[in-house]
Each structure stands twice: as structure tokens, then as C-alpha cells.
Amino acid sequence: MTYFGVWAALLVGTLLTYEVAKIDLGVFNSAVALIIATTKALLVALFFMHLKGASEKLLKLVVLSTIFFLILLMALAMFDYGTRWYS
Amino acid sequence: MAAHSKTHNPALLHHFATEEQQRNSASFGMWIFLATEVMFFGGLFCAYLIYRRWYFGDFAAASTSIDALLGGTNTAVLICSSLTVVLAIWAAQTARRGLMLVMLVLTMIFGATFLGIKGIEYKDKFVEHHVPGASFNFDHEEIPGHPGQYANPHHAQIFFALYFVMTGLHALHMIIGLGIFTWLLWAAWKGRFTPNYHTPLEIGGLYWHFVDIVWIYLFPLLYLIDRHP
Numbered sequence: 001m002t003y004f005g006v007w008a009a010l011l012v013g014t015l016l017t018y019e020v021a022k023i024d025l026g027v028f029n030s031a032v033a034l035i036i037a038t039t040k041a042l043l044v045a046l047f048f049m050h051l052k053g054a055s056e057k058l059l060k061l062v063v064l065s066t067i068f069f070l071i072l073l074m075a076l077a078m079f080d081y082g083t084r085w086y087s
Numbered sequence: 088m089a090a091h092s093k094t095h096n097p098a099l100l101h102h103f104a105t106e107e108q109q110r111n112s113a114s115f116g117m118w119i120f121l122a123t124e125v126m127f128f129g130g131l132f133c134a135y136l137i138y139r140r141w142y143f144g145d146f147a148a149a150s151t152s153i154d155a156l157l158g159g160t161n162t163a164v165l166i167c168s169s170l171t172v173v174l175a176i177w178a179a180q181t182a183r184r185g186l187m188l189v190m191l192v193l194t195m196i197f198g199a200t201f202l203g204i205k206g207i208e209y210k211d212k213f214v215e216h217h218v219p220g221a222s223f224n225f226d227h228e229e230i231p232g233h234p235g236q237y238a239n240p241h242h243a244q245i246f247f248a249l250y251f252v253m254t255g256l257h258a259l260h261m262i263i264g265l266g267i268f269t270w271l272l273w274a275a276w277k278g279r280f281t282p283n284y285h286t287p288l289e290i291g292g293l294y295w296h297f298v299d300i301v302w303i304y305l306f307p308l309l310y311l312i313d314r315h316p
Contacts, residue, residue: 003170003177004170006170007166007167007169007170010169011166014159014162014163014166014306015159017311021307021314021315022315023315029315033311036307037303037307040300040303041303044169044296044303045296045300048169048170048299049292056111058115059111059115059118062115062118062122063118063122065122066121069122069126070129073126073129073133074132074133074136077136078137078140081140081141
């Protein structure tokens with residue numbers, strides 16, 4: 001069953017993120033951690049929360065606008081704090 | 088008008104035309120609630136990002152003081168609980184009442200285990216005086232990768248404040264989730280869920296998976312900053 005495959009992939013992802021954190025990748029450490037976390041989140045959302053195969057367009061609109069507003073919140077805040085000098 | 092005769096399907100509420108419409112409305116409402124939850128947690132993640140950029144070394148020192156093995160174990164526990172949730176729904180869809188009850192009980196056991204491990208972690212932080220407040224102490228803690236450089240305790244305190252608020256809010260969601268699953272277990276025991284009607288299981292499951300996803304991000308962000316020697 002797909003569920004067991006997704007479960008195994010999530011456990012492997014957890015082990016991977018734990019082990020890769022011990023290797024010095026410089027600035028890429030956080031990038032790798034976030035990529036693994038997002039892959040795991042996608043697996044949960046698509047298969048466990050049954051977004052894959054959901055037919056309603058309205059539901060997809062809610063999910064996509066949630067992601068959009070989250071990125072808007074983070075990105076605009078980071079542009080601001082990342083480009084200003086506070087003493 | 089015939090659709091609302093006296094012999095209508097007992098699982099179908101009067102204001103819905105079909106069972107499919109009823110199911111879709113329920114999950115749609117839940118997804119909108121989850122959207123508000125994403126923004127709720129999103130504000131905290133945003134605050135975390137800003138402070139982490141400013142005080143990276145202090146955050147790394149504070150993060151290294153938390154037991155990452157406990158956090159990793161908790162991640163695995165939550166992933167297992169998410170599996171038992173989908174299996175409970177599958178059991179309801181295929182009319183396996185016994186399996187559904189077992190899976191719901193397992194989900195609650197995993198959830199309680201998560202909170203127990205969380206409690207051990209919190210206890211360690213109290214013992215080490217890493218809880219923000221009057222007795223907070225983070226003196227002479229080296230910044231990882233910078234021998235001889237010590238973390239600023241004020242900045243480390245901000246990390247621990249974010250740590251306790253974010254994991255605490257997550258734990259509160261877990262406690263609410265356990266309450267929801269207690270009710271689901273009771274309803275499943277009473278035989279309320281059939282292959283045709285098990286919407287509460289699906290809605291409760293969506294909530295549980297969302298809480299799992301929040302933890303999937305919390306684990307690397309709080310426990311695994313600059314762990315390499």
C-alpha cells in the first residue's frame with residue numbers, strides 16, 4: 001500500500017535530516033534541511049491528507065493561496081530585515 | 088422535493104443535496120481552518136527567521152544544548168501516528184471496525200508518547216536553567232565552530248523563548264488533537280462510522296496531519312542549527 005511507502009520515506013527523510021546536519025555544508029546546511037522538510041510536508045499533504053486526487057478546484061485554491069500568503073509574509077519581512085541596517 | 092422525504096439517508100444532513108456535497112463542504116471548511124493555522128504559526132516562524140539571521144551564533148549555541156535525539160525520536164513517533172490515522176480511515180472505508188479501533192488507540196498512544204518525550208525535554212531545560220525568566224542562565228556557552236567565543240545570554244534567551252512558545256503551541260495542538268481523537272474513538276466504538284459516513288475521522292485526520300507537518304519544520308529549525316563539529 002502507498003501509505004506504508006510514504007511512511008517509510010518520511011522516516012528515511014527524518015534520519016537523513018538528522019545525519020546531514022552533522023556534516024558541514026556551510027550555508028547549504030539550512031537549505032538542505034528546508035528542502036528535506038518541504039519534501040516530507042508535501043508527502044504528508046499529498047498522500048496522507050489526500051490532496052493528490054482531490055477534484056475540487058476551490059480546495060486547491062485554498063491550499064495554493066495559503067502557501068502564497070505564507071511566502072508573502074516571510075519574503076517581505078526578510079527583504080525588509082535583510083536589506084536594512086539597524087544599529 | 089422528494090429528496091427530503093421521511094426516508095432520507097440518516098447520515099445526510101438536511102441542508103445538503105448529496106453525501107458528496109456534504110463531505111466536500113466539511114473538508115473544505117477544515118482546509119480553510121488549517122489556512123488560518125498556517126498563518127498563526129507562520130508569524131512565529133517569521134519571528135524565528137529574523138532573529139536567527141541576527142543572532143545566528145547565539146542561536147546555534149542554544150540549539151546545540153537541546154537533545155536532538157529526543158527531538159528526532161519525537162519526529163518518528165509523530166510520523167507513525169500519521170500512518171495509524173490514515174489506516175484508521177482506510178479501515179472505516181472498508182468496514183473493518185476492529186482495525187479502526189486499534190488504529191485510533193495506537194494514534195493516541197503515539198500522541199501521548201510524543202507529549203511524554205516533550206516533557207522529559209522540558210524538564211532538562213528547567214534543570215539547566217534554560218527557561219527564559221529570572222533564573223535564566225546561559226553563561227560561558229561556546230558558539231559552535233568558534234572556540235573561545237561565548238554566546239550572548241540575552242540573544243540565547245530569545246532562542247529559548249521562541250523554542251518554548253513554538254513547541255508549547257505545538258504541544259497544545261497535540262493535547263487538543265488527543266481530545267478530538269478521544270471523541271472519535273468513542274464515536275467509532277458506538278458504531279457511528281460506516282464506509283458511507285466517516286467524515287469526522289477524515290476531518291480529525293486532516294488536523295492531526297497538519298500538526299505533524301508543523302513538527303516536520305520545527306525539528307530541523309529548532310534542534311539542528313549548526314550541529315556539525
